[in-house]
Amino acid sequence: xxxxxxxxxxxxxxxxxxxxxxxxxxxxxxxxxxxxxxxxxxxxxxxxxxxxxxxxxxxxxxxxxxxxxxxxxxxxxxxxxxxxxxxxxxxxxxxxxxxxxxxxxxxxxxxxxxxxxxxxxxxxxxxxxxxxxxxxxxxxxxxxxxxxxxxxxxxxxxxxxxxxxxxxxxxxxxxxxxxxxxxxxxxxxxxxxxxxxxxxxxxxxxxxxxxxxxxxxxxxxxxxxxxxxxxxxxxxxxxxxxxxxxxxxxxxxxxxxxxxxxxxxxxxxxxxxxxxxxxxxxxxxxxxxxxxxxxxxxxxxxxxxxxxxxxxxxxxxxxxx
Amino acid sequence: xxxxxxxxxxxxxxxxxxxxxxxxxxxxxxxxxxxxxxxxxxxxxxxxxxxxxxxxxxxxxxxxxxxxxxxxxxxxxxxxxxxxxxxxxxxxxxxxxxxxxxxxxxxxxxxxxxxxxxxxxxxxxxxxxxxxxxxxxxxxxxxxxxxxxxxxxxxxxxxxxxxxxxxxxxxxxxxxxxxxxxxxxxxxxxxxxxxxxxxxxxxxxxxxxxxxxxxxxxxxxxxxxxxxxxxxxxxxxxxxxxxxxxxxxxxxxxxxxxxxxxxxxxxxxxxxxxxxxxxxxxxxxxxxxxxxxxxxxxxxxxxxxxxxxxxxxxxxxxxxxxxxxxxxxxxxxxxxxxxxxxxxxxxxxxxxxxxxxxxxxxx
Numbered sequence: 001x002x003x004x005x006x007x008x009x010x011x012x013x014x015x016x017x018x019x020x021x022x023x024x025x026x027x028x029x030x031x032x033x034x035x036x037x038x039x040x041x042x043x044x045x046x047x048x049x050x051x052x053x054x055x056x057x058x059x060x061x062x063x064x065x066x067x068x069x070x071x072x073x074x075x076x077x078x079x080x081x082x083x084x085x086x087x088x089x090x091x092x093x094x095x096x097x098x099x100x101x102x103x104x105x106x107x108x109x110x111x112x113x114x115x116x117x118x119x120x121x122x123x124x125x126x127x128x129x130x131x132x133x134x135x136x137x138x139x140x141x142x143x144x145x146x147x148x149x150x151x152x153x154x155x156x157x158x159x160x161x162x163x164x165x166x167x168x169x170x171x172x173x174x175x176x177x178x179x180x181x182x183x184x185x186x187x188x189x190x191x192x193x194x195x196x197x198x199x200x201x202x203x204x205x206x207x208x209x210x211x212x213x214x215x216x217x218x219x220x221x222x223x224x225x226x227x228x229x230x231x232x233x234x235x236x237x238x239x240x241x242x243x244x245x246x247x248x249x250x251x252x253x254x255x256x257x258x259x260x261x262x263x264x265x266x267x268x269x270x271x272x273x274x275x276x277x278x279x280x281x282x283x284x285x286x287x288x289x290x291x292x293x294x295x296x297x298x299x300x301x302x303x304x305x306x307x308x309x310x311x312x313x314x315x316x317x318x319x320x321x
Numbered sequence: 322x323x324x325x326x327x328x329x330x331x332x333x334x335x336x337x338x339x340x341x342x343x344x345x346x347x348x349x350x351x352x353x354x355x356x357x358x359x360x361x362x363x364x365x366x367x368x369x370x371x372x373x374x375x376x377x378x379x380x381x382x383x384x385x386x387x388x389x390x391x392x393x394x395x396x397x398x399x400x401x402x403x404x405x406x407x408x409x410x411x412x413x414x415x416x417x418x419x420x421x422x423x424x425x426x427x428x429x430x431x432x433x434x435x436x437x438x439x440x441x442x443x444x445x446x447x448x449x450x451x452x453x454x455x456x457x458x459x460x461x462x463x464x465x466x467x468x469x470x471x472x473x474x475x476x477x478x479x480x481x482x483x484x485x486x487x488x489x490x491x492x493x494x495x496x497x498x499x500x501x502x503x504x505x506x507x508x509x510x511x512x513x514x515x516x517x518x519x520x521x522x523x524x525x526x527x528x529x530x531x532x533x534x535x536x537x538x539x540x541x542x543x544x545x546x547x548x549x550x551x552x553x554x555x556x557x558x559x560x561x562x563x564x565x566x567x568x569x570x571x572x573x574x575x576x577x578x579x580x581x582x583x584x585x586x587x588x589x590x591x592x593x594x595x596x597x598x599x600x601x602x603x604x605x606x607x608x609x610x611x612x613x614x615x616x617x618x619x620x621x622x623x624x625x626x627x628x629x630x631x632x633x634x635x636x637x638x639x640x641x642x643x644x645x646x647x648x649x650x651x652x653x654x655x656x657x658x659x660x661x662x663x664x665x666x667x668x669x670x671x672x673x674x675x676x677x678x679x680x681x682x683x684x
Contacts (some may be wrong), residue, residue: 100654301460
């Protein structure tokens, strides 16, 4: 494989990993606070649609992003209301949110734009275009470093850099701030946090909103940065791959980046090479697609380092009995 | 002190109120789209129940949902949330297809028992591993079954494209079975005794679904295994104290759940399509979640809920035909609202109703 192909593959992995990373961090915030979130897919889909629609109508990618975040926050609040306030089943709420987003985006899309569930093609300011970082042209003559800087580090849209920045930010907020400490404590032992006089409800709502925000950016990335408009079911299981990446990363921010890059690479390879021959055996493309899920099951099985979820995950907190 | 509501409120009133709320919100969606919700309901009902054609399709859809609803419910009684019915049903389709392809030159009476065994075995096998991983390694069954759904669909696409496809054909589907592997249609059976109804895909497996509901009831409430499952579902420490082995019950419950999901293939593959196409399951496993929730995990409730979703699916297609603005996606929206209101938001109405009844009981 020549260096140029390698560079292209790396860039493509990075772009494919971005929505996974944002959704994975969303899941991380939610689950570290003790709320299971299998509605990542639905929130992303709703955000992708709203962002695509708003960007098409207003002609501004930024307003699209705001709309996408808004839609995702609404679903996040619904999930919070069901699982925190009403102490309902968090899994069921997540399933409902996924279906709601799937049905509503198709239904509203068809009635709004009459293009078979698509939003109009976006161009110009309605899309997040790649940004050329400073010195990319100047450095391009430098061997190794130049092409890597110009081809891999530079020339991505702003949301991708935002996603990458969200990793250290999440790490710092969760592990170096008082809010983060309390939030993690709520996911492990909410009763102890409550005893200390801190509101479990507020912390968990905070986590649900942060998850909504990140899923909103992820959705907007899909429809206004990666593609030029919304297509039906465009998340295509990315929310569940993000969930897999979260397990893979054992609910930690930096490993989440690694897991998402790995899954992004698998997807990039699957797109670039229709047939891969390994030691004389042709790897089916379907195996490549299923690999993230298979790897996650292996991790879950605990054969390669055990993945232990936050202890209070999935259980509503009841203040008094 | 908190008193539990009377049985009738728990089994009938609360689900009915929640269902009503879901339908009201769905009506709002219809109004927002700019159509008349009452007219939509009318079209839905006449489309699904207004003719022998509509009824046949409604019951055909309902048959599938009975199997997947029972699948979710059996696992639920053991305290397990099986989101994997979709994948287990896909494997069940594979099992039934293999049997039908091998035996379709004989008679359906011979093929049927083998198909039941194969559908149940393939579906059950696909649920075994998530069950085993939950029981022995503590990996959450929700996450593993989600993963297994995706692995199943990749596997099925691979097999349909590479192995089962008719050589030279472009479409990823198996060959059509010979008449020996076709379950009799209801319109054929009724014609034999002189009753003429429209041709619909409704077939013998509707009766098998009824039988399965009866057996599931006997299993859950009239057998030792069912008792152990319910004990585990209520309280694991109590079950362990009573000498029940949780690992064993978890695995058995998951396998039975997967087997029931796999049996939906009798209706779709052997009963109607007579071949395995890419989208044979088409989300029926997920409808099963809504059906089980609405039916409160009781086989009788599941029969009713499956019928309701049958009406939604058949009536929804007719509705989409008459009101093009309300596409079939409306069914998914209603399904989501039903799951939301009867599942996740259940306490929204439960607490007020309980308070109301308690006050009346005291006064």
